[in-house]
Amino acid sequence: MAEKVAVDPQAFKKAVDDRTNARLKMWLEICAHCGLCADTCHFYLSNDRDPKLIPAIKGKKVLEAFKKKDKIDEAFLEELYWTVYGDCTMCRRCTMFCPFGIDIATITSTGRGLCVSQGKVPENLVKTIESYYEYGNQMEVSEEDWIDTLQWMEEELQEELPGATIPIDKKGANLLYTVNAREPKFYPMDISQAAMVFYLAGEDWTMSSKGWDDTNLAMFAGDLKAAGYVSQLVRDAAEELEVKRVAITE
Amino acid sequence: MNLVTLYELLRGPLLWLAFGVFFGGMVLRVILFYRLSKRKDGVIYRFFSWKWLWLSIFRWIVPLNETAKKNPIVTLVGFVFHICLIATPIFLLAHGVLWYESWEISWWSLSEQVADYMTLIVIGCGLFFAIRRMVLPHVRIVTTAADYLLLAVTLTPFVTGYLAYHQYFDYNTVLILHMFFGELMLVVIPFTKLSHFLMFFFSRAITGMEFGRRSAPSW
Ligand code: SF4
Ligand code: SF4
Numbered sequence: 001m002a003e004k005v006a007v008d009p010q011a012f013k014k015a016v017d018d019r020t021n022a023r024l025k026m027w028l029e030i031c032a033h034c035g036l037c038a039d040t041c042h043f044y045l046s047n048d049r050d051p052k053l054i055p056a057i058k059g060k061k062v063l064e065a066f067k068k069k070d071k072i073d074e075a076f077l078e079e080l081y082w083t084v085y086g087d088c089t090m091c092r093r094c095t096m097f098c099p100f101g102i103d104i105a106t107i108t109s110t111g112r113g114l115c116v117s118q119g120k121v122p123e124n125l126v127k128t129i130e131s132y133y134e135y136g137n138q139m140e141v142s143e144e145d146w147i148d149t150l151q152w153m154e155e156e157l158q159e160e161l162p163g164a165t166i167p168i169d170k171k172g173a174n175l176l177y178t179v180n181a182r183e184p185k186f187y188p189m190d191i192s193q194a195a196m197v198f199y200l201a202g203e204d205w206t207m208s209s210k211g212w213d214d215t216n217l218a219m220f221a222g223d224l225k226a227a228g229y230v231s232q233l234v235r236d237a238a239e240e241l242e243v244k245r246v247a248i249t250e
Numbered sequence: 251m252n253l254v255t256l257y258e259l260l261r262g263p264l265l266w267l268a269f270g271v272f273f274g275g276m277v278l279r280v281i282l283f284y285r286l287s288k289r290k291d292g293v294i295y296r297f298f299s300w301k302w303l304w305l306s307i308f309r310w311i312v313p314l315n316e317t318a319k320k321n322p323i324v325t326l327v328g329f330v331f332h333i334c335l336i337a338t339p340i341f342l343l344a345h346g347v348l349w350y351e352s353w354e355i356s357w358w359s360l361s362e363q364v365a366d367y368m369t370l371i372v373i374g375c376g377l378f379f380a381i382r383r384m385v386l387p388h389v390r391i392v393t394t395a396a397d398y399l400l401l402a403v404t405l406t407p408f409v410t411g412y413l414a415y416h417q418y419f420d421y422n423t424v425l426i427l428h429m430f431f432g433e434l435m436l437v438v439i440p441f442t443k444l445s446h447f448l449m450f451f452f453s454r455a456i457t458g459m460e461f462g463r464r465s466a467p468s469w
Contacts (some may be wrong), residue, residue: 022287023294023456029452030446033397035389036317036324044388051391060392091454097317098467099310100450 004108006119007077009070015117016069019110028063028101031056037094037104038136039137043087047048055094055104062111082122084111086160090220091121096111099123112222137213139181143146147209149184164199169241170206178204178214194249205247211237214248253422259347260429268433275440276448283452294456297338298462306452306468315469324382332374334359335369335404339432341365344415362415376405400442406431 037052038044047053063081068076089107098104115121121129128138137139141149147168154166167173177198183190191207198205211233218226238246287294297419309315339345339395350356360368380401383393410428413419439445446453461468 018287021290022283023291023453024455026283026449027284031444032443032446033383033389033392033394035326035386035392036321038388041438049388051388053386054392056392088251094459096459097315097320100307100453101310101468102453103460130350165342230365 002249006118007072009072009114011117012065012072012077012114013070016066019113020151023103024066024107024110025192027100027107028059028066030100031059032100034099037098037102040094040097042089042091042093053087054086055098058088058111059102059104059107063108065111065114075096076114077118077120080111081115084108084115084222085122100213109219109222112116115222116221116223119227121221121223125217127222129221129226130215132213132218132226132233135171136210136233138215138217139185139213141181141184143209146184146212149188150191150207153188153195156181156189157195160201166195167206169209172242174204174244174245175206175208176238176241176246177207177249178212179207180215181213181248189248204235205241206241206243208237211235213244253426256426257422257429259432260426262434265429268436272436272439275437276379276445279440280444280448283449294459297459299459299462302458303455305462306454309469310454310466311404317469327375327378330371331379331424334372334375338365338368338372338408342411345361362468366412366415369408369415373412375409376401396442400438401436403431403438404444407435 033056035056037053037056038051039049041053041055043053044050044055045182051057053155061080061093064076065072065080078129088104088108089110091103093135095103112121131138131140136143137146150168154164157166160239167230175198177194179194213230214234216227218230221227234246253465283467313325313329341358341360342365343362346356346359359365380398383389383397407428410424412419414424414428418424435444439447457468
């Protein structure tokens with residue numbers, strides 16, 4: 001039996017209505033189809049200037065989706081999926097070079113949101129979103145492992161700089177330092193190096209046992225609900241610890 | 251219906267209608283934009299900044315940006331085209347006379363010779379854009395029938411105006427066509443991408459502010 005991708009036209013229409021806003025409507029209408037954005041896009045340049053990859057084409061595909069609403073079918077969804085996840089990294093370079101400042105990155109992100117409504121999201125991104133919900137970070141780092149890593153890094157740090165610490169959950173600190181979950185998972189030394197800088201700068205800082213991952217791959221995936229959840233984790237940590245500001249890793 | 255009544259229709263009620271649709275349509279566009287944006291585009295108002303708004307518009311209304319530097323020919327043709335497109339009908343002596351006849355208002359006008367050249371420039375630039383669309387693969391691929399149609403709608407008033415001024419073909423017929431196409435263009439502006447003559451400012455402002463809030467220029 002052939003694999004069947006379920007299309008939910010009503011959910012798609014609802015996503016279109018939800019994501020319609022004044023900027024998007026304006027941009028999709030006024031694009032002059034001038035092609036001046038073409039050679040600002042790395043997809044176009046690195047594929048022998050394949051005209052199918054110019055930024056405006058991505059806008060056009062999302063415009064089609066907006067026009068189709070509940071008239072979408074599997075074939076179209078597939079096309080949209082490959083365009084918004086496969087042909088654009090939402091870097092916004094083209095936005096800088098378009099005479100109107102049309103924000104293709106935001107348009108692509110909207111297109112991804114439409115795919116989310118159909119559960120059509122790249123598998124790896126789905127996994128990271130699940131990890132955010134379950135572990136509060138994208139790399140399935142448990143709280144226990146996180147604290148262990150911080151303590152281990154503190155020991156390493158103290159070998160070089162006696163007296164330096166990695167404070168955890170210090171209330172009222174000036175700065176909450178958040179990291180990419182890759183750091184505890186693969187490059188823990190990054191954390192002790194940052195701690196070194198903070199120590200030498202005399203910064204009043206802390207790390208948090210919860211809400212410490214500052215990446216937001218849910219946003220990258222176009223899943224706004226999950227993206228909101230992820231940002232909220234950091235915000236909650238900052239409020240809980242009553243810090244003045246949140247710093248994010250380089 | 252003979253030519254005289256047709257002329258009077260186009261000179262009277264239909265002209266009113268065209269101006270009405272044009273101005274009313276654009277005002278409506280702005281109102282609808284504002285209302286929807288208040289509801290769904292919080293980011294505009296949250297990071298509103300006059301500084302980035304003006305800088306972004308200024309940098310593009312005079313060509314002071316990377317795109318202009320990288321595409322000198324398109325930029326030059328684009329600017330000349332837009333300037334002549336807007337200035338010629340407004341400062342044309344023959345149009346001034348009509349305003350004076352109806353309203354007894356008048357303003358400075360171009361010499362007929364200059365206006366004639368400017369008309370040719372608009373047509374020439376328009377043809378440049380049409381050819382560019384056909385020849386460059388990355389422009390051809392995003393081009394739709396509407397792009398050609400709207401270019402035609404923009405150029406026909408100038409072509410017929412040129413023919414009327416030089417009295418080629420039957421003057422009365424050409425004049426009537428000229429009025430018709432001019433009014434047609436006014437009417438379609440609010441409902442098509444030609445509305446960019448105004449929405450340009452909104453879009454530039456918004457992107458200028460969006461980049462500006464990260465202290466990054468959008469030009
Ligand atoms: S996105 Fe901008 S630069 Fe690209 S075709 Fe549209 S108007 Fe031209
Ligand atoms: S935002 Fe997308 S389309 Fe624009 S330059 Fe980046 S990758 Fe290309």
